[in-house]
Amino acid sequence: MKALQAKESADTNEAVDAAIEREQAIVAGIRGDAADRPMPEDFDALIEHLLSTPMEAMDYETVRCGPLMTKAFVAHIRDNQKKLAAAGPSGEESLVELQALEEWVMVARERQSEREDNARRAAAVEANGGEAPPVTAVPIDANSETSKSETRFSVGEKFEILMSCAANGVDALRNAIIELAKKDEIDDVLVGMLQSNALNAEEAGDEGRAKFLRKVAEVCVRERKAAGFE
Structure with a gap:
């Protein structure tokens, strides 16, 4: 009996390990496939690209396609939503997809803005020899003889x-x-x-x-x- 239980336990562990390996391979394959796919050339292609990307690869695509997700792209999504809404029941499924995509894109745009801000700061630090750029001092002692209407800086x-x-x-x-x-x-x-x-x-x-x-x-x-x- 113990031998049978041990064999069943071993078989179960092997099955679990195999399932985990398959899942990891699927995820790795999805990400690899996403990396090999060409970048979309227009807004409609970008919409189709994102809608056809599995959720497991969406974080990767957030970074890869981030620069393409402009304010104009969001406006294009909303224009398509209006067309689908006007189409009635036949456009409901696609409309729901675009509404979900818009929400995701808005988050992706925030993350892209953060990446760009961080990149600008990093470039400024690198240009300054690895240190944060010095703060330009603002004089705190006023020129008492200078009229308030005159400024010291352009x-x-x-x-x-x-x-x-x-x-x-x-x-x-x-x-x-x-x-x-x-x-x-x-x-x-x-x-x-x-x-x-x-x-x-x-x-x-x-x-x-x-x-x-x-x-x-x-x-x-x-x-x-x-x-x-x-």
Whole structure:
């Protein structure tokens, strides 16, 4: 009896091990197949590509196809959803698929923006010899003889100060904004430049940078008011 039980246990273990190996092979094969598939050349091809990709390979495809998932691609998905909704019951199944795909793409776009931001920071560090770029100092001693209507920095210089500080983290950026606000260096021109760059980033599909620049502009306006300047 014990010998029979031992044999059954061994057979069960072998079956489990074989099932695990098959699953691993399937996943590896899926990922390998995804890597070998050509990149889609247009939005319709990208939709078909993503819908035909097994869930096990979707994380991989998030990275591989991330740059293609632009704001225009999301708009294309929504246009297709409208067409399918207008088609009635015949388009319901495909509509549900596209709605699920849109949700997935929105998450993928956020991750892509994070990767691009991290890549920019890494490039800045590498260009600076492996260290974070130095923070451009903002003078804290005011020129008492200088009129408040005169600024010590051009709008381009102030923008560079903010971006340099941003590379060193949120705290460094916030401190720079506060110091600029205290010296009445934040004006409508700087805020306009931030918003304009945000719009350009959005049109280029860089949603993460657009959101960041709009947030910086918002904080600039708030700190300017807190410093007593309207």
